[in-house]
Amino acid sequence: xxxxxxxxxxxxxxxxxxxxxxxxxxxxxxxxxxxxxxxxxxxxxxxxxxxxxxxxxxxxxxxxxxxxxxxxxxxxxxxxxxxxxxxxxxxxxxxxxxxxxxxxxxxxx
Numbered sequence: 001x002x003x004x005x006x007x008x009x010x011x012x013x014x015x016x017x018x019x020x021x022x023x024x025x026x027x028x029x030x031x032x033x034x035x036x037x038x039x040x041x042x043x044x045x046x047x048x049x050x051x052x053x054x055x056x057x058x059x060x061x062x063x064x065x066x067x068x069x070x071x072x073x074x075x076x077x078x079x080x081x082x083x084x085x086x087x088x089x090x091x092x093x094x095x096x097x098x099x100x101x102x103x104x105x106x107x108x109x
Contacts, residue, residue, distance in 0.1 A: 024080075026074070031057075032105055034104070038054070040053055066092060067088065069087070070087040070101075072084070086102060087103060088100045
């Protein structure tokens with residue numbers, strides 16, 4: 001009778017102990033833009049030039065289509081630390097008029 005319970009107890013202990021060993025992936029979302037590329041931005045560039053340089057924006061507000069947001073978000077699966085970076089570009093008459101935010105949309109090592 002005891003010999004039947006020992007494998008069951010070992011299996012149960014193994015299942016319970018492995019429940020705490022869940023793998024959590026790193027989450028990368030958004031645009032990755034090097035500061036060297038972002039430094040090529042100049043006021044007066046057209047939307048097409050900016051899009052060619054940086055790619056499509058992460059967010060274009062429906063109510064303010066003249067404002068483009070390039071966003072980078074990273075969350076570590078191990079220690080749950082987060083990094084958020086935003087680059088905001090404003091246009092007027094199809095020309096770049098304002099650059100705000102973080103030009104380096106790369107992760108800290």
